[in-house]
Amino acid sequence: MTASSTSAATPRLTSLSHGGGCGCKIAPGVLAELLAKSNLPKQFFPDLLVGTETADDAAVYRINDEQAIVATTDFFMPIVDDAFDFGRIAATNALSDIYAMGGTPLMALAIVGMPINVLPHDTIAKILEGGESVCRDAGIPLAGGHSIDSVEPIYGLVGIGIVNPKHMKRNADAKAGDVLILGKPLGVGILSAALKKNLLDDAGYRAMVDATTKLNRPGMELSQLAGVHALTDVTGFGLLGHGLELARGAQLTTRIDSSKLPLLPGVQALIEQGVFTGASTRNWASYGxxxxxxxxxxxxxxxxLTDPQTSGGLLVSCTPDSVQQVLELFARHGFGDAAIVGHMEAGPARVIVD
Known part of the structure; x- marks a missing residue:
């Protein structure tokens, strides 16, 4: 059975959704416009350490001087056709936001929307099992959740974690002179587009699943390093979009070296064939x-550079003298493809690509 094949009685999961994975995200420009028009009162809560101000990965609320709650939610439509893999990818992606704040996951709640009369119940059960397997791997309980009967299949998690406020890492605290290190190779969106077009072989499929189901655990240890100033994860807005968030948060320029980008196997050949997602085009239109x-x-x-990364890698902004320590930490956790991709410099809030 190939990566994209299914039984005759079961529709392909990806055929039931208009987008997949983090490519489902509302384009960043549209999202910014919607939030700007929000009529919600802007109340001040001194213990809300991280809210919506810098488009960070999760909310953080201080309980006391040593403890703060990290809260996030993430869900999307299928990026693959295998139900178990879909559940694993969605759960890994959701928990990534906790790691990106330097936090430790405590528990999760499931978000489930399924076309009950279209998908076999066994298929839906496999999606849930996939999510549960990731929570077990992370050492946390899947403690509940909410489900609805929806037109398109949707799955994800609410993630709850904890962090010491002194070690919390925001996406807004990069410093001029910092080096940027990316923890996972790029190209998930391109591989997922190839899958929908039946252009992805089994090796490419396995590379995509292996990358998107690898928990970003290094974030917990990275938060302990004094030389690490800022953390985020690269997801639906692509490397450029999340690099721009770093730049805006710190009021600096993010400079990316396009010759140093780590790529998933087969991505270069596919992109040269013109395989990419519509979300990539929307991303560029929003922030180009x-x-x-x-x-x-x-x-x-x-x-x-604009390719939406489902369950992508951590993007670390750190001092030059801590680069080796960061790379060794990534390697110790099995992230041998982590690579230097640029640096932060004084200048207006923008991204420059060399």
């Missing part, structure tokens, strides 16, 4: 005005 591309950057490279 704040990105300066060198003339040497090709359209294929731009599509890669």
């Amino acid at each position: 005005a704040h990105v300066q591309l060198a003339s040497s950057v090709s359209d294929a490279q731009r599509a890669l």
